Amino acid sequence: MTSASDLHSFPGARRPDRSARVDASGVSIAVYEWGDAAAPPVMLVHGGFDFAGTFDLLAPLLADAGWRVVSWDQRGHGASQHAALYSWDADVRDAVAVIDSITLEPVPVVGHSKGAALMLQLAEVAPWRMTRMVNLDGLPSGRSAPDVADHERTRMLAEELSSWLDHHRRTHELQRKPGTLEDLAARRGKMNPRLSPEWLLYLATIGATPAGDDGWRWSIDPALRFGGFGPFRPDWSLNRLPGLSVPMLGVLGTIEEPMGWGTALSEVEPFLPPDATVVALPDTGHFLHIERPVEVAELVLEFLS
Amino acid sequence: MSTAPTPIRLHHNQVELALHELRGGEGRTLLLLHALGEASPTRVPTALDAWPGPVHALDFTGHGRSTIPTGGGYTAETLLADADAALAHLGQVTVHGRGLGAYVALMLAGARPTDVRGAVLADGPGLAGGGPSPSSPVLLRVDPAAPQPPDPYALAELSSDVRPPDYAATFVRQAVHFSGLDPCVSVSARVRPEWLTAVAGQVGVVEEPVAAALARYAAV
Numbered sequence: 001m002t003s004a005s006d007l008h009s010f011p012g013a014r015r016p017d018r019s020a021r022v023d024a025s026g027v028s029i030a031v032y033e034w035g036d037a038a039a040p041p042v043m044l045v046h047g048g049f050d051f052a053g054t055f056d057l058l059a060p061l062l063a064d065a066g067w068r069v070v071s072w073d074q075r076g077h078g079a080s081q082h083a084a085l086y087s088w089d090a091d092v093r094d095a096v097a098v099i100d101s102i103t104l105e106p107v108p109v110v111g112h113s114k115g116a117a118l119m120l121q122l123a124e125v126a127p128w129r130m131t132r133m134v135n136l137d138g139l140p141s142g143r144s145a146p147d148v149a150d151h152e153r154t155r156m157l158a159e160e161l162s163s164w165l166d167h168h169r170r171t172h173e174l175q176r177k178p179g180t181l182e183d184l185a186a187r188r189g190k191m192n193p194r195l196s197p198e199w200l201l202y203l204a205t206i207g208a209t210p211a212g213d214d215g216w217r218w219s220i221d222p223a224l225r226f227g228g229f230g231p232f233r234p235d236w237s238l239n240r241l242p243g244l245s246v247p248m249l250g251v252l253g254t255i256e257e258p259m260g261w262g263t264a265l266s267e268v269e270p271f272l273p274p275d276a277t278v279v280a281l282p283d284t285g286h287f288l289h290i291e292r293p294v295e296v297a298e299l300v301l302e303f304l305s
Numbered sequence: 306m307s308t309a310p311t312p313i314r315l316h317h318n319q320v321e322l323a324l325h326e327l328r329g330g331e332g333r334t335l336l337l338l339h340a341l342g343e344a345s346p347t348r349v350p351t352a353l354d355a356w357p358g359p360v361h362a363l364d365f366t367g368h369g370r371s372t373i374p375t376g377g378g379y380t381a382e383t384l385l386a387d388a389d390a391a392l393a394h395l396g397q398v399t400v401h402g403r404g405l406g407a408y409v410a411l412m413l414a415g416a417r418p419t420d421v422r423g424a425v426l427a428d429g430p431g432l433a434g435g436g437p438s439p440s441s442p443v444l445l446r447v448d449p450a451a452p453q454p455p456d457p458y459a460l461a462e463l464s465s466d467v468r469p470p471d472y473a474a475t476f477v478r479q480a481v482h483f484s485g486l487d488p489c490v491s492v493s494a495r496v497r498p499e500w501l502t503a504v505a506g507q508v509g510v511v512e513e514p515v516a517a518a519l520a521r522y523a524a525v
Binding site for chain 2: 082089093094230
């Protein structure tokens with residue numbers, strides 16, 4: 001069997017220089033740092049179903065340019081504690097606990113996907129904690145659900161509701177499916193069709209937990225589930241944009257992917273705050289910091305300088 | 306001096322829920338869902354005493370004798386899954402919800418339409434929630450050391466969750482379409498936040514006092 005240490009490398013990827021645990025109202029959060037501890041901090045925030053290791057390519061580039069780069073695994077993700085409850089507001093609260101543990105001064109933040117959307121909310125609830133924001137393919141999309149006939153929507157919703165509840169009936173005994181690191185990488189590849197098998201294997205190496213004779217399991221809480229339902233509307237998120245009080249750099253991917261939101265520049269343009277720049281990267285998918293770490297680092301560094 | 310009987314323990318993720326059997330008997334169970342900040346009653350309330358069958362009451366996460374989880378993160382949908390855990394144990398029920406529990410009872414009727422034989426929505430704390438659309442969000446931090454139920458995170462998060470009228474109405478449509486019951490939801494609450502006004506106006510919903518609603522669903 002392949003051992004983790006054999007695979008613990010990917011060109012340009014560097015594991016954090018330091019790690020720590022932060023107590024966020026009783027939930028233990030894993031926090032990571034790259035670079036000089038005395039340098040000015042910048043916070044990197046991962047997206048849904050991801051973990052801080054997603055920044056192993058981008059963070060070293062920022063650290064080597066003179067930043068103290070801080071990231072963390074959100075509750076239930078990576079090495080952070082599996083929580084009893086999950087919500088958007090709880091994620092924002094955990095973020096504040098982590099930032100407070102680093103500094104009480106306002107900081108620049110870089111968020112990817114859901115992490116960027118969380119930072120949009122943080123900017124609204126705690127504008128005094130933030131200096132600038134980089135939004136990596138996490139600008140809200142104003143698109144509503146595709147138009148389907150009423151009876152079809154009723155049937156689809158019935159299936160969604162019952163499958164979501166069936167999942168919750170099992171959460172107390174669920175485990176992630178075990179397998180070799182290659183199996184785990186292949187499963188992740190279905191959600192990340194544009195990322196190389198070598199990167200996915202690296203990601204599995206740093207994001208999985210040994211499962212005895214069965215191999216490995218992704219560390220993410222099995223209670224977490226893609227999709228779901230709730231009283232959300234895309235425009236609620238869009239409405240956070242015009243009043244944003246810090247300068248924002250948005251970087252958009254241009255190729256739609258399963259984990260992305262497919263936001264187009266033309267959709268968000270009417271909602272952009274005055275002090276915002278949005279760059280669309282051609283031929284790039286949702287994980288632009290993995291596909292183009294050098295270009296993204298250059299954009300971020302120029303914006304933060 | 307009497308001690309409270311040991312509740313039935315149910316699992317929802319890391320939370321151990323307390324389901325109380327208030328009265329045994331034959332026939333379909335009436336499931337009681339308490340309001341925000343409350344706990345299950347220890348006896349069948351007088352207003353519900355006419356129910357002919359068994360009566361059970363569930364303590365939601367962070368309330369009564371259910372677990373208080375750390376770090377908050379409450380949503381009404383989480384409580385829906387709490388109530389569904391009770392459904393998994395009890396089988397078919399008629400459900401009576403007060404306040405926040407009324408909102409959850411409605412969702413349960415829409416999400417498990419063949420297992421819920423009538424939902425009765427009554428007044429109580431937490432009926433309105435955070436209103437029909439988002440207000441200015443706040444950064445909520447409470448004392449994590451608070452040892453007694455109800456969980457202060459539950460009180461804060463479940464009094465500010467957004468309850469759009471069209472979202473609530475969706476659950477009525479699911480219940481009407483799949484339950485085969487008409488009416489399938491009774492609005493007994495006199496207070497009408499916007500979500501409940503929308504619900505009361507739907508086909509398949511009747512406005513009537515609790516006693517009439519219980520008689521109706523007991524006969525189903």
